[in-house]
Amino acid sequence: MDTFCFGFQAMGSGCEVVLVSTSNTEAQSIAALAIEEVSRIERKYSRYRSESIVSRINAVAGVEGVKCDDETLALFKYADILYSSSGGLFDITAGVLRRAWDFRSGVVPDEETLAPILALIGWKRVERHGKEVRLPLAGMEFDFGGFGKEYAADRAASIMHGKGVRHGYVNLAGDIRVIGPKPDGSPWMIGIQDPRNRERTIASLPLFTGALATSGDYERYFEVDGRRYCHIIHPRSGYPVAHWRSVTVIAPLAVTAGSHTTIAMLKEADGLGFLQESGFGYFAVDRLGQIYHKDV
Amino acid sequence: MRLKSKKRSTLLGTALATAAMMLPSVQFASADVAPERGIISFKYLNYSERQGALGSSSSSSGSVSESKEVEDKIEKESGSKKENAVWVDLVSGASTLTTATPSVVTPSSVSSTTGSSAQDRISVNAYSIMAMAPIAGKWSIATTYIHDSVSGASPTYHTSGLTHMKDTRDVADVQLTHYFSSGNVAVGTSYSKESDYLSKSYSLQGSLSTEDKNTTFTLGGSITNDTITPKTQPNVTSKKDINAALFGVTRVLSKNDIVQLNIGYSKGEGYYSDPYKYYDNRPGKRNNTTVMGKWNHHFDGSDGTSRTSYRYYTDTFGIRAHTLEGEYVQPLKHGWTVAPLLRIYTQTEADFYVATSAAEKANPSVVTTPSASAVYYSEDQRLSAFGALTVGLKVSKQLNPDWLVDVKVEMYEQRSDWALSGHADTALASFSARSIQLGISREF
Numbered sequence: 178m179d180t181f182c183f184g185f186q187a188m189g190s191g192c193e194v195v196l197v198s199t200s201n202t203e204a205q206s207i208a209a210l211a212i213e214e215v216s217r218i219e220r221k222y223s224r225y226r227s228e229s230i231v232s233r234i235n236a237v238a239g240v241e242g243v244k245c246d247d248e249t250l251a252l253f254k255y256a257d258i259l260y261s262s263s264g265g266l267f268d269i270t271a272g273v274l275r276r277a278w279d280f281r282s283g284v285v286p287d288e289e290t291l292a293p294i295l296a297l298i299g300w301k302r303v304e305r306h307g308k309e310v311r312l313p314l315a316g317m318e319f320d321f322g323g324f325g326k327e328y329a330a331d332r333a334a335s336i337m338h339g340k341g342v343r344h345g346y347v348n349l350a351g352d353i354r355v356i357g358p359k360p361d362g363s364p365w366m367i368g369i370q371d372p373r374n375r376e377r378t379i380a381s382l383p384l385f386t387g388a389l390a391t392s393g394d395y396e397r398y399f400e401v402d403g404r405r406y407c408h409i410i411h412p413r414s415g416y417p418v419a420h421w422r423s424v425t426v427i428a429p430l431a432v433t434a435g436s437h438t439t440i441a442m443l444k445e446a447d448g449l450g451f452l453q454e455s456g457f458g459y460f461a462v463d464r465l466g467q468i469y470h471k472d473v
Numbered sequence: 474m475r476l477k478s479k480k481r482s483t484l485l486g487t488a489l490a491t492a493a494m495m496l497p498s499v500q501f502a503s504a505d506v507a508p509e510r511g512i513i514s515f516k517y518l519n520y521s522e523r524q525g526a527l528g529s530s531s532s533s534s535g536s537v538s539e540s541k542e543v544e545d546k547i548e549k550e551s552g553s554k555k556e557n558a559v560w561v562d563l564v565s566g567a568s569t570l571t572t573a574t575p576s577v578v579t580p581s582s583v584s585s586t587t588g589s590s591a592q593d594r595i596s597v598n599a600y601s602i603m604a605m606a607p608i609a610g611k612w613s614i615a616t617t618y619i620h621d622s623v624s625g626a627s628p629t630y631h632t633s634g635l636t637h638m639k640d641t642r643d644v645a646d647v648q649l650t651h652y653f654s655s656g657n658v659a660v661g662t663s664y665s666k667e668s669d670y671l672s673k674s675y676s677l678q679g680s681l682s683t684e685d686k687n688t689t690f691t692l693g694g695s696i697t698n699d700t701i702t703p704k705t706q707p708n709v710t711s712k713k714d715i716n717a718a719l720f721g722v723t724r725v726l727s728k729n730d731i732v733q734l735n736i737g738y739s740k741g742e743g744y745y746s747d748p749y750k751y752y753d754n755r756p757g758k759r760n761n762t763t764v765m766g767k768w769n770h771h772f773d774g775s776d777g778t779s780r781t782s783y784r785y786y787t788d789t790f791g792i793r794a795h796t797l798e799g800e801y802v803q804p805l806k807h808g809w810t811v812a813p814l815l816r817i818y819t820q821t822e823a824d825f826y827v828a829t830s831a832a833e834k835a836n837p838s839v840v841t842t843p844s845a846s847a848v849y850y851s852e853d854q855r856l857s858a859f860g861a862l863t864v865g866l867k868v869s870k871q872l873n874p875d876w877l878v879d880v881k882v883e884m885y886e887q888r889s890d891w892a893l894s895g896h897a898d899t900a901l902a903s904f905s906a907r908s909i910q911l912g913i914s915r916e917f
Binding site for chain 2: 199343
């Protein structure tokens with residue numbers, strides 16, 4: 178019995194599938210199924226893929242609706258609950274803000290640039306009738322990036338479990354879903370990256386099963402006049418959030434963990450209360466480097 | 474049990490968490506959070522015995538020895554249950570915390586002649602409540618309370634001379650475990666009281682895993698102090714002290730196989746006789762050695778797990794016993810699990826066991842007398858040579874992520890002519906027992 182690790186690229190980042198198996202051949206065939214599931218989800222939901230259902234709906238925004246399959250409808254339903262549970266902060270129509278925020282150029286947009294973009298944000302305006310989903314205004318767009326990766330981690334883990342894997346995990350760029358502990362029953366130790374030093378981890382959290390996800394202000398950002406502008410943008414102000422350096426949540430599913438980290442980031446100072454109420458374990462570092470944690 | 478972790482009081486409390494669960498097949502089994510949650514469980518057990526062709530009953534002075542025997546089984550079984558639970562976790566990766574369960578079966582002796590009319594003997598009703606809670610991610614505390622009542626009739630010699638008895642027992646124990654990266658340490662204490670028997674016990678156990686985590690060593694010790702005040706001799710207080718040690722090695726062989734070897738040694742000194750039986754004078758020392766091998770195998774095809782174990786026991790009374798057990802746990806759809814079990818047991822008689830004499834065989838009301846030169850002697854059928862078979866079935870259903878209910882039925886048959894070694898006292902009546910256990914548990 179050995180532990181096999183398969184690295185691959187998906188959703189623009191480094192990913193890995195780790196499983197315990199008796200043979201390399203078996204491990205390979207199971208890992209291939211898991212990796213294929215991740216790329217299926219990427220093909221289906223990435224807004225960067227023109228053939229994805231998300232791109233197809235975005236392409237006809239303001240014109241017509243698109244009939245969706247059950248999986249997509251389930252994800253929209255989840256997005257609806259994300260929106261209501263976060264007081265409107267987690268909005269899958271907020272991705273348009275990337276038109277104003279170019280993290281390569283490092284330019285802070287002014288109010289005039291942001292205003293017309295903010296007018297295109299609003300999950301509540303999305304029309305959903307039966308299986309048809311329609312964006313009411315030209316220029317509006319969906320972005321499943323907020324939970325697509327986590328959903329893929331859960332699905333891939335589920336497939337591996339279905340193939341008999343009892344020890345291993347799926348790690349999609351830090352969104353981790355554990356299938357089961359190491360073969361001896363001990364937990365996988367998961368390092369939490371130091372948000373201000375790429376070479377270091379600031380904590381090591383044991384995980385037997387369940388999932389762990391981290392959101393941080395260090396993934397994509399630029400700094401102007403000493404202020405950091407990260408990729409997590411408040412859907413109403415149009416400006417990046419600044420309260421947390423990083424938020425890690427441990428929950429049964431990667432989708433749940435990831436959604437909680439994002440909402441906590443978006444809620445800024447209120448994020449701590451939100452994490453507390455969620456009942457899940459968390460590990461958060463605020464803008465001053467102060468650490469808050471519970472049950473980790 | 475590796476409970477390292479987090480208490481999640483409001484686990485599914487938010488609409489968001491629940492909504493995530495509704496996404497198309499992102500979750501599997503119920504493996505998500507079990508080992509990180511607390512548990513409380515309640516069990517009810519009903520046990521009853523039958524034995525053929527017994528002699529007439531005699532005095533009605535209380536007798537506890539028989540009940541003590543049965544109750545010891547209750548406790549012993551619950552201990553091994555916990556151990557099994559750890560095992561399953563390791564193999565399947567899924568995890569259901571099993572509880573301290575009063576599950577009897579194997580009253581390790583009693584016996585018999587082939588008699589015609591069977592009679593009901595001891596019956597036990599036991600209730601237990603067990604609670605376990607993880608603390609601060611690095612500790613766990615578990616506590617069990619058992620109340621049982623025993624009533625019926627127990628033989629005073631061989632399988633004859635029934636004495637009616639009735640007693641109740643209360644047992645409480647608590648265990649605190651600390652987990653660290655390469656192992657854990659547990660301290661525990663237990664207290665058991667019945668009308669003529671008081672038992673206190675303290676234990677310490679540690680386990681350590683190798684760097685690669687494939688091998689785990691366990692070392693443990695316990696001290697038990699018993700006080701016996703027989704009802705027939707109200708002014709006599711006797712003591713019994715037992716010190717025990719255990720060493721075990723668990724090794725993960727493959728993704729699907731785990732083997733374990735345990736060696737236990739126990740040294741006891743004090744009052745071992747049974748004050749409620751005729752002609753019973755046992756040595757004041759009893760040391761025993763136990764060697765047990767276990768093998769758990771997970772079947773990928775069926776997702777089932779087999780647990781096979783063999784145990785060898787030998788003691789200074791001269792009893793040598795072999796136990797072979799096989800159990801197969803099969804998870805089914807909709808949260809059902811079925812687990813059939815088969816256990817084969819055989820033991821030799823104690824050196825000082827006095828077999829049924831020709832005179833007693835001819836007339837059951839005649840009591841066999843030990844030879845005049847004998848220093849130690851006993852006519853307790855539990856010290857005779859016999860073989861036994863247990864057949865059981867456990868069915869459980871996970872109602873939802875929080876609630877689990879189960880039913881377990883076991884049938885036990887014991888006969889002196891089934892003894893594979895030793896000298897069978899074929900005049901003893903055969904003996905059978907049945908136990909039914911109902912359980913319900915909730916994780917939180």
